[in-house]
Amino acid sequence: MKVVSYGAIVEKVRDACMEANFKLADDVRAAVEKARGTEESPVGREILDQMLENAAIAEREQIAICQDTGFAVCFVELGDRISIEGGLLVDAINDGVRQGYRDGYLRKSICHPLTRKNTGDNTPAIVHLELVPGDALKILLAPKGAGSENMSRVAMLKPSDGLEGIKTLVIDRVREAGANPCPPVIVGVGIGGTMEKAALIAKKAMLRPIGSLNPDPELAPLEAELLGKINDLGIGPQGLGGRTTALAVHIEVFPCHIASLPVAVNINCHASRHKEILF
Ligand code: SF4
Numbered sequence: 001m002k003v004v005s006y007g008a009i010v011e012k013v014r015d016a017c018m019e020a021n022f023k024l025a026d027d028v029r030a031a032v033e034k035a036r037g038t039e040e041s042p043v044g045r046e047i048l049d050q051m052l053e054n055a056a057i058a059e060r061e062q063i064a065i066c067q068d069t070g071f072a073v074c075f076v077e078l079g080d081r082i083s084i085e086g087g088l089l090v091d092a093i094n095d096g097v098r099q100g101y102r103d104g105y106l107r108k109s110i111c112h113p114l115t116r117k118n119t120g121d122n123t124p125a126i127v128h129l130e131l132v133p134g135d136a137l138k139i140l141l142a143p144k145g146a147g148s149e150n151m152s153r154v155a156m157l158k159p160s161d162g163l164e165g166i167k168t169l170v171i172d173r174v175r176e177a178g179a180n181p182c183p184p185v186i187v188g189v190g191i192g193g194t195m196e197k198a199a200l201i202a203k204k205a206m207l208r209p210i211g212s213l214n215p216d217p218e219l220a221p222l223e224a225e226l227l228g229k230i231n232d233l234g235i236g237p238q239g240l241g242g243r244t245t246a247l248a249v250h251i252e253v254f255p256c257h258i259a260s261l262p263v264a265v266n267i268n269c270h271a272s273r274h275k276e277i278l279f
Helices: 007-022 025-037 042-061 088-101 159-177 196-206 221-229
Strands: 002-005 071-079 082-085 126-132 139-143 153-157 185-193 244-255 259-267 273-278
Touching: 002 007, 007 082, 007 088, 025 042, 025 244, 071 088, 082 273, 088 126, 126 159, 139 259, 153 159, 153 196, 159 185, 159 259, 185 196, 185 221, 196 244, 196 259, 221 244
Parallel strands: 002 082, 071 126, 185 244
Antiparallel strands: 071 139, 139 273, 153 259, 185 259
16 A cells, blocks of 8 residues: 655645746647647747747746636546555645745636635645545646636437537637637537536546647547647637637537436636656
């Protein structure tokens, strides 16, 4: 049995909150640079240049890439042969978020949904916990801004809507979102499960490294097709026109009930912050 201390988790989550907000992830940077090389619109190229310059300044000055420093979403894989010493895992994550947002001077954006009273420390984090075999603890921290999250949707399609219905839903969602999620975006699509499962796998799919091929041979060409169609919309960087509306489309599927076809579209912006912690 491997033992991980409460304090070690707090410290790593704290540091990850700051790093994710200060440094554009390598896969996102590479995708933006690649798009800069293929973008046909001069304005689009200029916006992509500005995004790269903004990221360079943020990393150098250790300041946030964007003023919306997001909801601290965590996908946690907890091995069955690992023990947390000194407290509860979720408490440690929240303590880490509290310290990271305080020490990094990151905006505290979390409030009561009705009174709108701010919690004051960007907690609670959203923790999705999965129990897995082994002695590792993996935390994928993904601070998520509201501009892109607000553009996401869950739809309960009819099974007869089929693949064409799914494609239409995804493309229409990105078209209707327009400039709101700060394109170029990353589009996560969750197909199947129940209403909440579709939303969860859409977010998980969205966080797959950009440039990685979907291991499912049926989904990889579908991702490429949707990416092509989305980039034909002409929305472009920051909605000012161009070929680069999305950097990637990632799809995950899960079995569903014979009488339903849930589909979720979760959109992330060009900041697409994420940082993995491994024990
Ligand atoms: S969508 Fe992303 S880049 Fe735009 S304001 Fe929100 S966090 Fe910032």
